[in-house]
Amino acid sequence: MASMAREALFARTLVELADTLVADFDVVELLTLLTDRCVDVLDVGAAGLMLVAPEGDLRVMASSSDAMRVLELYELQAQEGPCLDCYRTGVPVVNQNLADVNGRWPRFAPEALAAGFSSVHALPMRLRGTIIGALNLFNVEPGVMRPADIDAAQALADVATIAVLQHRAALEAQVLNEQLHHALNSRIVIEQAKGMVAEREGLDMEQAFAALRGHARNHNLRLADVARDIISGALPSSSLDRNLGTRRS
Amino acid sequence: MAGERRRRVLARLARGVDPEPKRLCQVCAEVTGMSGAGIMLMSGDSPEGSICTTNDVSALIEELQYELGEGPCVDAYRQDRPVLEPDLARPRTPRWIAFTGPAVDAGVRAVFGFPLQVGAVRLGALNLYRDQPGPLTDDQHADALVVADVAAQAVLVLQANAPPGMLAAELAEGGNFQYVVHQAAGMVAAQLDVGVGQALVRLRAHAFGNELTLAEVAVDVVMRRLRFGDRSDEKDPLP
Numbered sequence: 001m002a003s004m005a006r007e008a009l010f011a012r013t014l015v016e017l018a019d020t021l022v023a024d025f026d027v028v029e030l031l032t033l034l035t036d037r038c039v040d041v042l043d044v045g046a047a048g049l050m051l052v053a054p055e056g057d058l059r060v061m062a063s064s065s066d067a068m069r070v071l072e073l074y075e076l077q078a079q080e081g082p083c084l085d086c087y088r089t090g091v092p093v094v095n096q097n098l099a100d101v102n103g104r105w106p107r108f109a110p111e112a113l114a115a116g117f118s119s120v121h122a123l124p125m126r127l128r129g130t131i132i133g134a135l136n137l138f139n140v141e142p143g144v145m146r147p148a149d150i151d152a153a154q155a156l157a158d159v160a161t162i163a164v165l166q167h168r169a170a171l172e173a174q175v176l177n178e179q180l181h182h183a184l185n186s187r188i189v190i191e192q193a194k195g196m197v198a199e200r201e202g203l204d205m206e207q208a209f210a211a212l213r214g215h216a217r218n219h220n221l222r223l224a225d226v227a228r229d230i231i232s233g234a235l236p237s238s239s240l241d242r243n244l245g246t247r248r249s
Numbered sequence: 250m251a252g253e254r255r256r257r258v259l260a261r262l263a264r265g266v267d268p269e270p271k272r273l274c275q276v277c278a279e280v281t282g283m284s285g286a287g288i289m290l291m292s293g294d295s296p297e298g299s300i301c302t303t304n305d306v307s308a309l310i311e312e313l314q315y316e317l318g319e320g321p322c323v324d325a326y327r328q329d330r331p332v333l334e335p336d337l338a339r340p341r342t343p344r345w346i347a348f349t350g351p352a353v354d355a356g357v358r359a360v361f362g363f364p365l366q367v368g369a370v371r372l373g374a375l376n377l378y379r380d381q382p383g384p385l386t387d388d389q390h391a392d393a394l395v396v397a398d399v400a401a402q403a404v405l406v407l408q409a410n411a412p413p414g415m416l417a418a419e420l421a422e423g424g425n426f427q428y429v430v431h432q433a434a435g436m437v438a439a440q441l442d443v444g445v446g447q448a449l450v451r452l453r454a455h456a457f458g459n460e461l462t463l464a465e466v467a468v469d470v471v472m473r474r475l476r477f478g479d480r481s482d483e484k485d486p487l488p
Contacts, residue, residue, distance in 0.1 A: 166368070170368035170369060173367040174370050176408050176409055177372055177405065179411070179413070181290075181292040181297070183414055185297075187421075187426065187428070188297075188431050191431035192434055192435035193435060195433060195434060195436040196435035196439045197435075198435070198436060199435070199439035205432060222414070231435070237439075
């Protein structure tokens with residue numbers, strides 16, 4: 001067993017994943033890369049990854065093969081299997097011999113055996129108290145996973161956890177930043193429209209603002225939209241409702 | 250190491266009475282041992298305004314960059330990396346042709362820009378200045394990276410509490426978003442019957458040509474002391 005080569009591959013995988021995390025990354029792409037690397041590094045037949053959705057149910061996020069994907073979907077449908085057990089308990093499920101699970105998974109075990117797998121493992125994706133999903137590993141050859149390999153698998157699951165959490169934080173930051181700039185931009189457009197209305201209608205800034213706001217309220221429009229229409233010329237300033245903006249003498 | 254720096258910055262922020270952006274800028278200057286600091290929001294390629302400055306000089310640094318579209322913050326944001334000018338009066342390679350003179354006249358001797366970002370999301374830049382020339386020490390540089398990071402997070406946290414479509418009150422109140430300039434642009438657009446973008450260019454040109462700040466010209470327009478005629482010029486203020 002070329003354990004030196006495996007170790008080097010494992011180290012390279014961690015570096016590769018860490019590199020991917022730095023830039024603007026696609027989380028599904030990263031998790032797919034991770035399941036592929038699990039197969040290379042851990043000597044397993046297939047790997048898959050499930051994440052808990054905001055609604056609280058698990059979803060299949062990445063699989064190293066189609067057979068794996070189908071099995072994971074089946075696991076979710078049957079509501080039984082290693083990934084679900086691992087997610088529910090937060091404890092690793094390792095070295096479960098499918099021929100010998102004694103009715104633990106009466107529906108899942110026969111399907112997995114039929115797909116050609118002989119043993120299964122699942123490791124929790126956990127950060128402090130929260131479990132966000134699980135990494136599933138399926139073996140074709142019978143036999144047990146060595147403790148060192150289980151540790152390595154958990155390390156890869158941990159990297160996946162960090163990736164997912166970082167992605168969620170980045171998405172949130174993106175949304176907030178867009179809101180920030182959108183709000184700033186709306187404000188700028190309103191100021192420009194105030195100036196334009198003030199000039200065209202001989203109003204001061206407060207009166208111009210009152211005219212814009214009055215028009216928006218009367219027509220059930222957003223102030224920023226009225227302002228944009230003024231700027232673009234779609235709404236002539238002379239057609240603003242004048243009852244709220246009193247003309248300067 | 251970075252964790253320790255972060256803890257120190259957060260501890261200083263927590264000591265402030267109110268977590269307003271002004272305090273954020275003060276902490277940025279204190280932690281890095283600079284004369285002043287300012288935080289500028291940017292979008293696209295241009296400055297949108299400033300959410301805080303610690304003193305008149307840092308306010309001027311922000312305003313010059315807003316007006317001229319060049320300077321350490323603009324570069325830090327565009328290039329996505331710290332931009333360091335340890336000797337603004339005698340730079341090794343001259344840059345920021347329009348920015349440098351007025352900044353040096355105001356007493357700026359060293360100026361540094363750090364991008365404000367959360368992951369791949371870019372918000373703007375932090376500017377730090379000192380009234381003495383000289384490079385940042387390794388510690389100051391590391392501290393600046395941490396304060397820029399904390400400041401970026403803080404801006405987003407403040408904005409997270411804002412009503413939809415609105416700028417968070419904390420960001421709006423202490424900031425300078427050059428509203429008068431935009432009002433003036435609207436007025437000049439109407440006077441010249443041009444777009445607001447072009448009106449802004451005319452305002453900038455007038456400011457540059459008359460050695461005034463953009464804000465000064467804008468106030469003159471809004472106060473109706475200056476009117477842009479369609480013929481030539483902006484050189485004819487109304488009596």
